[in-house]
Amino acid sequence: MNLKMVAALTLPVLLISACKKIDNVDVAADMPEIAAPELSVETMKSITEELSSDAYEGRAPGTAGEEKTLALLTKKFADAGLEPGNGDSWYQDVPLVGITATKTSPLTIKGKDANLSFNFGSDYVFTSYQEQAKIDITDSEMVFVGYGITAPERGWSDYDGVDVKGKTVVILVNDPDFGTESLEGEFGGRAMTYYGRWTYKYEEAARQGAAAAIIIHDTDPAAYGWNVVESSWTGEQFYAQSSDGGASQTKANGWIQKDAAAKIFAAAGQDMAAQMTAAKKKGFKAVPLGLTASASLENTIKKTDSKNVVGILKGKTRPDEYVIYTAHWDHLGRCKPAPDGDDICNGAVDNATGTAALVALAEAHVKAGAPDRSIIFLAVTAEESGLLGSKYYADNPIYPLDKTVGGVNMDAFGMAGPAKNVVVVGKGKSQLDRYLESALTADGRVAEAEPTPEKGFYYRSDHFSFAKLGVPMIYFEGGEDLVDGGREAGEAISLDYTENKYHGPKDEYNPDWNWDGVMSDLKVYYTVARMLAMTDDWPNWNEGDEFRSIRDKSRAGS
Structure with a gap:
C-alpha cells in the first residue's frame, strides 16, 4: 500500500480494529490508519547542518549556542504554523546550575603497603554536585559496595550491614544480571533496569551518606568506551538547581578505568574479578578495602x-x-579535543537530527490540518546532563499529564540508509506498540526489540521522564537490517558511530549523508502520533509493566 498522499486535507481516515483494556476487559478500539505525506528532507538537512555548525559551539545549555538554538527553533516553529506552547511564550524556564571542575588533583590511594596515584582524565574523572568553590576528599575510607543497589522489593541490599557515611564507595556499572542470555533474573536478566544506571548509583550513594562514589568503568556493561566518559565528564556539568545547593549530594561522583580499579583491589589484597563475581549474588556483603582515597578540585559555578x-x-x-513529541536540542558544548585539535562536540546526529525532526513534523501536521487532539512539540534542554529538561517538564507540566494520551521520543537518527526494520527501545511495555506496528505493516517494515537491552537505553533518553510518571511513551530508531547490505553493514555503521563519533568532536554534519532511511523513519514518527491524535483511544502500559499502576491512578482521577 502506498502511503503517500496527494493532498493531506482530503485523506480519508480508515478505521481498523485494535485491542485495548478497560478494567482488564478486552474491548475494540478504533485506530485510524493515517497515510504519511511527503516530509521535507530540505528542512531536515538545513536545520541539522545549522544546529551542528561550529557557530553553535556544541549547543551546551547556558551558552551563546543555546541562545542561537532557541532563536532558530522559535522562528522555525512559528514559520511551520505552530502556536507558542506556554501561554504567549515559546519557552519553559529550566533552572540549572553549571559546575566546571578546575585544578583537579590526581586521585591518591593509600594503605598499609599502598601508595597509588591516578591522573584526572586518563585514569579517573570526578565532578561535584555540590555548589562549593572547593571540594576536598581527604583520607576517605574506601568500601566496595558491589552494584550499589538497595531494592527491598527484590530482597537486595548492597549496603546492608555497612556504614558508608563520609566514605568513598566503589561501585560496579550495570546491574547483577549483566551477562546472562535470557530476560529472566533478579534484575530482568540481560535487560538493564534503572538500578544499573549511573544516575541511580550516585543517587543511592548520596542517600547512604557517602562522601564520594566511584563507578568502575567497563566498556561492555557501560555500553561505551572510556573516551565517552572522558569527553562527557571533563567539561561543564549541569544539574537541576536545588534548595540546598546540592548539600544532600555526595561531595564527588566519578568513574575510574577498570585497569586502575584492579590495581586498587590488588593493593587491598583483593581479587577484583572474584569480588565482581561475588557481587552478582543475593546476600553480597560490602567489602571495606582498608585503603583511603584523596582528591581535590575547584569549582566554577x-x-x-x-x-x-x-x-x-x-x-x-x-x-x-x-x-507529545519530544527531542533534546542540547549537546556537550566544548569537550576533549580530537587529535586534530577540534574541541567542539557538534552533536549532529545526537541530536540535531531529532531537533530538526520536530520542525519537519510540525510542518507536515500543520499542512494536514488540525487533528482531533492537540499535538505538543517539545524540544528539551540538558538531556546530556541526565534528562534534566524533560524531567523538569514532567514534574512541572504545562499540559496535565493525566490528559496527555502518550507520546513519541526522537533521539539521534542514523545515517545508514533505508532499513527493513525499526528497533523499539522497550518493546512490549505499552499498547503504543500496536500503533507502531500498524504504521510499519503498511510500509512493509517490521518492529524488533532492541538487541542490546543490557545497555539500558530505555533509561537514557527523554521518554523515561514521562514514563516514570505514567505517560505511555514510545521510543524507536531506524534498524540495522539495511536494504543495502543487510545486518552486517548496519552493525558496522553503528559500531563506527559509537566508537568514533558518539559524544565526540567528530559527530559532525556530512553533506554526503544518505537521508533516505531518515525520511522513511520520519514518516513512521508522523503516522504514529497522528493516529494517536485522531482516535479516542487511551493506550496504557501493558499489564504487569512497572508504570501501569501509576497511569491507572492518574487516569482514575481524570
Whole structure:
C-alpha cells in the first residue's frame, strides 16, 4: 500500500480494529490508519547542518549556542504554523546550575603497603554536585559496595550491614544480571533496569551518606568506551538547581578505568574479578578495602535558566487531550579535543537530527490540518546532563499529564540508509506498540526489540521522564537490517558511530549523508502520533509493566 498522499486535507481516515483494556476487559478500539505525506528532507538537512555548525559551539545549555538554538527553533516553529506552547511564550524556564571542575588533583590511594596515584582524565574523572568553590576528599575510607543497589522489593541490599557515611564507595556499572542470555533474573536478566544506571548509583550513594562514589568503568556493561566518559565528564556539568545547593549530594561522583580499579583491589589484597563475581549474588556483603582515597578540585559555578522550547498545534474537537513529541536540542558544548585539535562536540546526529525532526513534523501536521487532539512539540534542554529538561517538564507540566494520551521520543537518527526494520527501545511495555506496528505493516517494515537491552537505553533518553510518571511513551530508531547490505553493514555503521563519533568532536554534519532511511523513519514518527491524535483511544502500559499502576491512578482521577 502506498502511503503517500496527494493532498493531506482530503485523506480519508480508515478505521481498523485494535485491542485495548478497560478494567482488564478486552474491548475494540478504533485506530485510524493515517497515510504519511511527503516530509521535507530540505528542512531536515538545513536545520541539522545549522544546529551542528561550529557557530553553535556544541549547543551546551547556558551558552551563546543555546541562545542561537532557541532563536532558530522559535522562528522555525512559528514559520511551520505552530502556536507558542506556554501561554504567549515559546519557552519553559529550566533552572540549572553549571559546575566546571578546575585544578583537579590526581586521585591518591593509600594503605598499609599502598601508595597509588591516578591522573584526572586518563585514569579517573570526578565532578561535584555540590555548589562549593572547593571540594576536598581527604583520607576517605574506601568500601566496595558491589552494584550499589538497595531494592527491598527484590530482597537486595548492597549496603546492608555497612556504614558508608563520609566514605568513598566503589561501585560496579550495570546491574547483577549483566551477562546472562535470557530476560529472566533478579534484575530482568540481560535487560538493564534503572538500578544499573549511573544516575541511580550516585543517587543511592548520596542517600547512604557517602562522601564520594566511584563507578568502575567497563566498556561492555557501560555500553561505551572510556573516551565517552572522558569527553562527557571533563567539561561543564549541569544539574537541576536545588534548595540546598546540592548539600544532600555526595561531595564527588566519578568513574575510574577498570585497569586502575584492579590495581586498587590488588593493593587491598583483593581479587577484583572474584569480588565482581561475588557481587552478582543475593546476600553480597560490602567489602571495606582498608585503603583511603584523596582528591581535590575547584569549582566554577554558574546558575542559569536554560529553556525548553514548546510549540503546540491545537486540536479541533478535543483540544484538552494531548499527544507529545519530544527531542533534546542540547549537546556537550566544548569537550576533549580530537587529535586534530577540534574541541567542539557538534552533536549532529545526537541530536540535531531529532531537533530538526520536530520542525519537519510540525510542518507536515500543520499542512494536514488540525487533528482531533492537540499535538505538543517539545524540544528539551540538558538531556546530556541526565534528562534534566524533560524531567523538569514532567514534574512541572504545562499540559496535565493525566490528559496527555502518550507520546513519541526522537533521539539521534542514523545515517545508514533505508532499513527493513525499526528497533523499539522497550518493546512490549505499552499498547503504543500496536500503533507502531500498524504504521510499519503498511510500509512493509517490521518492529524488533532492541538487541542490546543490557545497555539500558530505555533509561537514557527523554521518554523515561514521562514514563516514570505514567505517560505511555514510545521510543524507536531506524534498524540495522539495511536494504543495502543487510545486518552486517548496519552493525558496522553503528559500531563506527559509537566508537568514533558518539559524544565526540567528530559527530559532525556530512553533506554526503544518505537521508533516505531518515525520511522513511520520519514518516513512521508522523503516522504514529497522528493516529494517536485522531482516535479516542487511551493506550496504557501493558499489564504487569512497572508504570501501569501509576497511569491507572492518574487516569482514575481524570
